[in-house]
Amino acid sequence: MTVIDRLLDREQDRFKREHPRSFADWQEGQRHFLYGGPSHWMRRWAGGFPIYVDEASGAHIRDVDGRDYVDFCLGDTGGMCGHAPEAVTNAAMRQLRRGVTTMLPTEDSLWVGAELTRRFGLPYWTLTTSATDANRGAIRIARMITGRPKVLVFSGCYHGGVEEAHVELRDGRVGMRNMIHPNGVDHSAVSKVVEFNDVEALERALSDHDVACVLTEPLMTNFGMIPVADGFLEALRDLTRRTGTVLIIDETHTISSGPGGYARLNGLEPDMLVAGKAIAGGIPAGIFGVSQEIAERLWVIVPKVDPRVRQSAHLGIGGTLAGNALAIATMRAVLEEVLTPENFERMIANASRLAEGARAIIAENRLPWHVTQIGARVEIMFMPEPPRNGADVIAARRGDLETLLHAFYMNEGILVTPFHTMFLMCPPTTTEDVDRHTAVFGRFVALLREAGVV
Template identity: 50%
Template sequence: MNSSGIAETAVQALAARERQRFLEQHPQSVALAGRARHALFGGVPMHWMSDWSTPVPLFVERAEGARFVDVDGREYVDFCLGDTGSMFGHSPAPIAAALREQAGRGLTTMLPGEDAVVCGERLAERFGLPFWQVTTTATDANRFVLRWARAITGRKVILVFDGCYHGTVDEAMVRTRDGHTVHRPGLIGQARNLTQHSRVVPFNDLAALEAALAPGDVAAVLCEPALTNIGMVLPAPGFMARLRELTRQVGTLLIVDETHTLSTGPGGCTRAWHLEPDFLTVGKAVAGGVPCAVYGCSAAMAQAMQIAREHASELSSGHGHSGMGTTLSANALAMHCLRANLEQVMTPAAYEHMLWLAARLAEGLRSLIARHALPWSVTELGARCEFQFCAQPPQNGAEAEAAFHDSLQMALHLYLINRGILITPFHNMTLCSPQTTAGDVDRLLASLDAALAELLALPGAREE
């Protein structure tokens, strides 16, 4: 018997049945998977696309709103939404219009237009930080902000929380084990020792945080307001406020990554919880699904950045490279879509609908977990919620990781896929978009209820 409350033999029986069902229902995906193996490494254009619960990749034909259709013509209600990239739905009408408008007016020029000015103004209004820069991905935004932080403070160490997610930034590819910072398991091709300049502490552990900051060598704390990728972990009451106090006391900068926690509201956790970061980064969904990310800073940081830039210019006799920026950063197409998303898609009305539906889903999940007498819990954050295989919501990354049950999660996900419902892979997280309906939420709950009923009806499912 595992900690999930369900025997592994039952999980494997359900999974085997559902794998066969998928293969029978998806002949075109099976055929494309066969072709893809001869042209794409691992049979997919990005390797993690083969890590879902399906026996072969599920190939998509089109997506719109809260739904997509696969190459076999089967329609799905999508609660994954590109793992946040399409948080506001697939191809929102204003974004589709912006793409059409900009298509004939130039895609990238390395020069700004009026859209750039408007986007800076809108971002400042929304998040409360006065100055902004635009990148292509949140990984880029985080990477560039870390360079600024080191240049401003003259320090090298970056502190992150165990189980954090900040894209593929090297400094975040670390974990804590027995109180020591170590490389993240599975990290490929890392040449340098990341533990020299990265430090990791458990989320919600103020004593560990204070000790890690005490030497006075930490340039910045890079954090999510709530962990979202290792399983959702919310901050304990007062934790984020104390984090801000401690960083100010020791001259460490605070960088808040809202890429996932943008689900909280129009200004993310930063505005909702009054976080007062020195820098803020947002990616994925900020331009409605078009590759784009942003980072903002306080007036004090903008002044310090200018001083750092002038100093670097003096050292290089006016020539050199900051190590920040890519040619496609802030391209005209992305800027036009970013403006449309900020003005027409990420509205208070959209969030009101999303948050109401997510609360309905979270309550429904709690009810069905209780009905099946399972030792599970539900964590919610704005439009995002997750059921986790532990009796109480986890308080840090280690607890969230300990609650993982990969085979059970994948069996349940595959069951849902076979019935036209998609949730986020690798854990049990859901998102509600402005186009998600109450009927969609009820359908997810009914399908998961049926999956648990069938699973628990298998012989020995609740063996002691």
């Protein structure tokens, strides 16, 4: 057993002692849920079991054992507006009294559609119940208008439950990411995979003209944060245009870069744009927008609705609850009152403060670690330089240190996304919250020094 293993055992024992009610709830949950909790993601916390939440407000969570946490996970971005923001809560309560879902539009949807176009720059939008569904819809449209079968993604990506994206490079070939079951899909027939930031590999992959679309974040956020190399996004846009490939930008996480997301902030011109999670304040919702050109090509294949035809051709996307009145009402509140330029300015300032505090501790202790900040999002990684691609992450990632850090953080009242060490700010996050993290991170480094790990 390594020193880190022993430290982790100690932290998990401490967690179990200090969270008796959550532990009892976890034991009970395993009697009824397939993975112990309502979602299998909920089992992934490093304490050995999840805390059970009593209430959440602003940037804080209180568990059933009465312990308070500064929440930098924020529902893995679903809570980026903060927990129970007043504007969203009020909008939800008003709409709950007026009806939640009718499969008919409300006039709030007119405001939302216009605002999505203003913010993100694409003229036409469709609502779904999740970013996963939005990605599926965008892929379906790309295949319809190009007649091509394949989707290109970058190794180490994550785009929800999209089958085409559950892949990574393994010995130069398409393999299943994290050994996910192939689910009866021949992924080599539907997917291509290249490393992020590799222009030459991207050009080779697109040269066969069998790729309907490239689905990508503008920078990778789900495998540790992988910054984009200078010129890569420009090359990506040029290559997709030259090869007739649709470019889909997934901003589900990178919307934290600013009011219009990373793409609008940096002048990107996607053919389609996807977002979800925070877009309706945590109410399940996703969006995807398309350019004028994509819309016109689609309308040739699937004409606009003729009301005299009772069963018109359809795209096979959406869902009965998509665009429901509750999601529309909360989405309007988010866009109008929560994810405002003023709030983004404060969120990004707090992210800078957290990044600077962590970098100072790393430098003071001469540790071979780095900190990446993009907008309101920060990542601490246990490697000297930011990775250029998924292969770099696989080669240098310290999963044992990540797990120990997460367990220590939970015991010290800090929550970060359980899959890697990524921090997200919300409008209610304060400088005191950030400074609390800096103090806890300093204690973690001191623990490692005392144990002789660093």
